[in-house]
Amino acid sequence: MKLFEGRAVLSLDGLRALIDALRQQGRRVIGPTVADGAIVYDDILEIADLPRGVADRQEAGRYQLASRDDGALFGYAVGPQSWKKFLHKPLLRLWRAERRGNDVTVEAEAPEPEHVAFLGVRACELNAIAIQDRVLMGGDYVDPHYKAQRDGAFIIAVNCGEAGGTCFCVSMKAGPKAERGFDLALTELISGGAHEFLVETGSPAGAELLAALPSRRAEPEDMDAAATVVARAAASMGRYMPEDDVPALLMRNLQHARWEETAKRCLSCANCTMVCPTCFCTSVEEHNDLAGVESSRTRRWDSCFTMDYSYIHGGSVRPGVASRYRQWMTHKLATWHEQFDTSGCVGCGRCITWCPVAIDITEETRAISESEKAQGGLDGES
Numbered sequence: 404m405k406l407f408e409g410r411a412v413l414s415l416d417g418l419r420a421l422i423d424a425l426r427q428q429g430r431r432v433i434g435p436t437v438a439d440g441a442i443v444y445d446d447i448l449e450i451a452d453l454p455r456g457v458a459d460r461q462e463a464g465r466y467q468l469a470s471r472d473d474g475a476l477f478g479y480a481v482g483p484q485s486w487k488k489f490l491h492k493p494l495l496r497l498w499r500a501e502r503r504g505n506d507v508t509v510e511a512e513a514p515e516p517e518h519v520a521f522l523g524v525r526a527c528e529l530n531a532i533a534i535q536d537r538v539l540m541g542g543d544y545v546d547p548h549y550k551a552q553r554d555g556a557f558i559i560a561v562n563c564g565e566a567g568g569t570c571f572c573v574s575m576k577a578g579p580k581a582e583r584g585f586d587l588a589l590t591e592l593i594s595g596g597a598h599e600f601l602v603e604t605g606s607p608a609g610a611e612l613l614a615a616l617p618s619r620r621a622e623p624e625d626m627d628a629a630a631t632v633v634a635r636a637a638a639s640m641g642r643y644m645p646e647d648d649v650p651a652l653l654m655r656n657l658q659h660a661r662w663e664e665t666a667k668r669c670l671s672c673a674n675c676t677m678v679c680p681t682c683f684c685t686s687v688e689e690h691n692d693l694a695g696v697e698s699s700r701t702r703r704w705d706s707c708f709t710m711d712y713s714y715i716h717g718g719s720v721r722p723g724v725a726s727r728y729r730q731w732m733t734h735k736l737a738t739w740h741e742q743f744d745t746s747g748c749v750g751c752g753r754c755i756t757w758c759p760v761a762i763d764i765t766e767e768t769r770a771i772s773e774s775e776k777a778q779g780g781l782d783g784e785s
Contacts, residue, residue, distance in 0.1 A: 410604070417600070453476045464757075466757070485753070486528055494704075495512070524581075560589065562633050575749055647768075
């Protein structure tokens with residue numbers, strides 16, 4: 404069909420054709436599905452694998468799936484996983500060495516990119532991927548394994564129609580509408596018995612694929628309906644970040660009493676960093692066989708919440724929970740700007756939902772802001 408100004412409307416059959424076309428390209432299609440009582444990202448072979456009629460209920464420290472009666476395929480917010488697990492692998496062997504007599508050979512692990520398509524990427528997650536692109540590919544030192552995975556990924560975004568209870572992407576200017584970084588973007592439209600998807604193109608590859616799918620022209624009323632869907636999500640944010648200059652606020656308050664108060668609750672479990680779509684901390688481990696013939700080095704996800712992460716000769720730089728929580732939050736919201744010219748937070752709310760003691764990054768920031776204003780801007784200034 405002719406591509407109408409980069410927009411078209413797909414039916415459910417059209418979405419099915421999209422999945423089939425991606426698989427015919429030899430791509431592994433990865434998208435949302437239900438497993439173990441949560442929305443997780445896994446292989447999608449057909450529409451039936453998507454979470455039809457499933458919603459999620461999220462609050463600080465709470466997550467639960469629920470049913471919805473409209474049959475929506477993307478009627479949830481976000482689950483505990485992010486796309487980071489497919490691009491920045493949780494465990495990766497970097498090299499292996501083998502000794503044969505007096506000779507030692509060292510072989511670097513070659514990148515093994517997958518030909519993947521990500522289906523159902525939210526706007527906040529697109530922004531998170533863009534942030535990791537800047538961290539892992541944007542400087543002088545490029546992570547070849549990340550780059551190999553990233554370069555081969557075809558991304559299909561889905562605009563949000565309903566915010567989760569812990570979402571605050573509007574505050575972070577990261578959603579709920581996908582603006583860039585996608586090949587195709589869908590907005591799910593359910594009305595009057597019709598179940599369709601407004602599709603927007605974001606790349607030549609996306610436009611080419613859309614042109615090959617069964618679809619109809621996007622009319623003005625379709626675009627108006629899609630805008631209404633996104634506006635509804637924007638108006639239903641469960642949280643918000645204070646409108647202060649947050650980096651300056653936090654750096655003025657490095658000795659604020661709130662850090663110690665929060666530390667009394669924090670388990671230092673690292674859940675927040677594991678579910679965060681932008682955290683990138685890793686550590687390396689050496690492995691040797693008992694015969695002393697083979698050795699290898701692996702990289703695995705780590706967290707600034709572990710005491711060992713800041714260990715240097717003589718002890719840990721951040722031995723207390725308060726210092727580790729402060730490090731995470733000030734890096735995420737303040738010093739990340741200095742390093743990468745962007746915030747490290749996209750407002751997805753995962754760190755709030757999956758904190759077992761319900762610590763809320765927006766509440767902590769607001770508490771510091773309000774106490775500073777109550778005391779004339781001087782409270783806790785370092």
